[in-house]
Amino acid sequence: MGMESSPETPQPVRAVLGAVGGWIGRLGKIWVEGQIAELNRRGRMAYITLRDPVANVSVRVVCQTSVLDAQSPPPEAGARVVVHAKPDFYEVRGTFSLRALEIRHVGLGELLARLEQLRRTLTAEGLFAAERKRPLPFLPNTVGLICGRDSAAERDVLENSRRRWPAVRFEVRQVAVQGDRAVREVTEALKDLDSHPDVDVIVIARGGGSLEDLLPFSDEALVRAVAAAATPVVSAIGHEQDAPLLDHVADVRASTPTDAAKRTVPDVGEQLEIIRQLRDRGRRVLRGGLDRESAWLSAIRSRPVLASPVREVERLAEQVLDMRERARRSLTVSLDRASDDLRHTRARLHALSPATTLARGYAIVQRADGSVVRSAAEPDAGETLRLRFAEDSLTATVDATQSTDDTEEK
Numbered sequence: 001m002g003m004e005s006s007p008e009t010p011q012p013v014r015a016v017l018g019a020v021g022g023w024i025g026r027l028g029k030i031w032v033e034g035q036i037a038e039l040n041r042r043g044r045m046a047y048i049t050l051r052d053p054v055a056n057v058s059v060r061v062v063c064q065t066s067v068l069d070a071q072s073p074p075p076e077a078g079a080r081v082v083v084h085a086k087p088d089f090y091e092v093r094g095t096f097s098l099r100a101l102e103i104r105h106v107g108l109g110e111l112l113a114r115l116e117q118l119r120r121t122l123t124a125e126g127l128f129a130a131e132r133k134r135p136l137p138f139l140p141n142t143v144g145l146i147c148g149r150d151s152a153a154e155r156d157v158l159e160n161s162r163r164r165w166p167a168v169r170f171e172v173r174q175v176a177v178q179g180d181r182a183v184r185e186v187t188e189a190l191k192d193l194d195s196h197p198d199v200d201v202i203v204i205a206r207g208g209g210s211l212e213d214l215l216p217f218s219d220e221a222l223v224r225a226v227a228a229a230a231t232p233v234v235s236a237i238g239h240e241q242d243a244p245l246l247d248h249v250a251d252v253r254a255s256t257p258t259d260a261a262k263r264t265v266p267d268v269g270e271q272l273e274i275i276r277q278l279r280d281r282g283r284r285v286l287r288g289g290l291d292r293e294s295a296w297l298s299a300i301r302s303r304p305v306l307a308s309p310v311r312e313v314e315r316l317a318e319q320v321l322d323m324r325e326r327a328r329r330s331l332t333v334s335l336d337r338a339s340d341d342l343r344h345t346r347a348r349l350h351a352l353s354p355a356t357t358l359a360r361g362y363a364i365v366q367r368a369d370g371s372v373v374r375s376a377a378e379p380d381a382g383e384t385l386r387l388r389f390a391e392d393s394l395t396a397t398v399d400a401t402q403s404t405d406d407t408e409e410k
Contacts, residue, residue, distance in 0.1 A: 014091070021089040024096065032083045032098065033106065034059075037180040039077050041065055050083065050098070051180040061085060063100035071105060078179045080106040080215065115218050119245055122220070127227045128248040134232045136252055136264060140200035142169045143264055144193035144231070146186055148177040153205040153236070153257040160261035168265050171199055177206045182216035187225045194229045201264055202229070204246065205236040205257040217244035226250060236260035358390035376401045 003019055005011045034050040037058060046068050048061040061083060068074045075081050082105075085098035122128060143161065147154040154172065161168050173189035176182045186204065193199050204226075206217070216222065217237050226233050226249045235250035236257045247253040254260035305312050350356055358364065365373040366386045373379055379398045387394050 017089070017091040017094055020094075021091050024087045024089040027087045029084060029086045029101070032059075032085060034081065034083070035180045036075055036077050036079050036081060039068075039075070041068075048100070050081075056184055060095070060097040061100050062088070062097050063103065067100055067103055071103060075103055075105065082106055115245065118218070118220055119248070122223060122245065122249070127223065132227075133251045136232050136234070137200045139165070139266060140168070140264065142171055142196070142198040142200060144196065144199040144202040145170050145172045145205065146175060146189045146193070146202065147172065147205045147257075148207075149174040151177070151205075151207060153207045156257040157203060157205050157236070157261045160258050161265040164261065164267040164269075165265045166268070169198075171196060178209065178213045178216060183219045183222050186216065187222050190222075190225055190229060190233075194231045199231060201232050201234060203234045203236055203254075203257075203260050203264060204250070205260055206238065207257070208239040214238055214244050217246040219245075222246065223249045234260050234264055355390055358388070364388040 003011055003015070032050065034052055036048055037051040038047075038049040040047045044065055046063050046065050048063070049058050050061045051058040063085075081103050083098065083100050084102040084104075085100045088097050088099045089095070090097065119128075126132065145154065145157055147157070151174075154174070158170060158172075161170070171193060173193060175185035175189050177186070190202065190204070193202050204217075206214070214237060217235075223245050226235075226246060232251040233249075234252045234254055235244075235246045236254040236259065237244050237246055239256060252263055254263050300306060354364070364387070366388060367373060367379070368384060368386070373385060379385055379401070381398050381400060383398045385396050385398060387396055
């Protein structure tokens, strides 16, 4: 139940602080996990600043030095610990702290189990999926580098990159790469470079170290920040055997800072050699094409129709003359054959013509109506008949008729 107060009857400071101390005292003992940011020993007492591994918050922890020395080795600044403590409120100064009863190191096995659980969670969310990874630009305008202050990783990346491509430019952000400030500083540097208009790729580099030293690069907040970045990120943390979660979420994983330089910046010598090879290949292809076309043109020019066009015209002219002569002979033969056929036909017609028969002394006897008399018995006595000869005709009157037998007898 809250304390009663009003502008007329306010509560004194001691009463308020006493109430706060009473409320905090009822919380009981609690286990707290964090990272030791500061540790000061003063006589038999130790004063610790315990920082949250993700959020930028901390709490003051007070304990006897015997609590620290109970661990082997005793915890030092930067160590990840679990503290069994009782919340305490110092009313005289109005400060809150934890009075530690026991401090334990976070074991390696426990750290690995937590990292594995986090890895499964992020994998299920798709942050490590291959399809979301972006390709690096062939030649970045500016390379953003996040590294430790005056670190070997920085020198490896800068020297190897400039040796490969002397004109490459860098935006370097030196940050803490281990300890309680590492996650916050690396994340802030990442966001700063990601918003830089000239930075085309970001390299996060750090030399090798123990699992505890590399823990900041497996922090969930940093991993999610890398996944949300719009600029491709290269992870170059530790050595080949080191594999923080940053390696899984980054677009490209480099085994070492030197390898990051090779993957980020092309080698000018190699590119010139590639250009030379491509140029030679293009020259060979072009020369081969020209040689084939030249050979084809020579073959075309060597053909008779192009080598001696007049000869071809003369040959065709001879063919035309020969065909004309053949046509003339064929027509002449056809006309001669037709003329012979016509002559033969005329001769047959002449031989079969009645006029020819009449010319041999015969005559055609016709009645007045033009009908032909074929027998002497046909006309009547006194009938006028016409006798037609080859050249002329005459008229005769029938006096009497007689048979062929009577004529022979007379």
